[in-house]
Amino acid sequence: MFEEELEDKVEDLRCDLLDIEIKLGDALRTAFGQFDTRLKVVKDSMKEKTGTFFEETGLEANDFSSKIKTFGMELSESLKNHFELLDDEKAEEETEAKKADLGEELFEFLVYTDKEEV
Numbered sequence: 001m002f003e004e005e006l007e008d009k010v011e012d013l014r015c016d017l018l019d020i021e022i023k024l025g026d027a028l029r030t031a032f033g034q035f036d037t038r039l040k041v042v043k044d045s046m047k048e049k050t051g052t053f054f055e056e057t058g059l060e061a062n063d064f065s066s067k068i069k070t071f072g073m074e075l076s077e078s079l080k081n082h083f084e085l086l087d088d089e090k091a092e093e094e095t096e097a098k099k100a101d102l103g104e105e106l107f108e109f110l111v112y113t114d115k116e117e118v
Contacts, residue, residue: 072110075110076110076111076113079098079107079110079111080111082094083095083111095107
């Protein structure tokens with residue numbers, strides 16, 4: 001009688017453990033599926049945002065390039081016009097002052113480079 005009751009309890013426990021194992025497996029599969037889905041959404045979002053970032057960065061770089069070129073050309077014209085109005089002695093003094101202010105390479109680029117070369 002006691003052994004029979006004990007065997008029934010062991011069988012009940014075995015069934016309960018099997019149910020728990022099945023539920024745990026289902027829960028893990030569901031969790032993994034949800035994780036996989038969320039991971040795909042995050043990856044797609046990151047790809048989209050990265051693409052948008054590169055597009056906007058390219059546009060900003062082009063805009064900056066255009067503005068800096070325009071500014072440089074205007075500054076170049078201004079410097080050339082300024083030096084055309086000066087006599088040789090004053091032009092030499094101004095040249096040294098502008099070279100010190102802008103740097104020799106930038107000054108020479110602005111004054112001696114033609115627009116077509118830029």
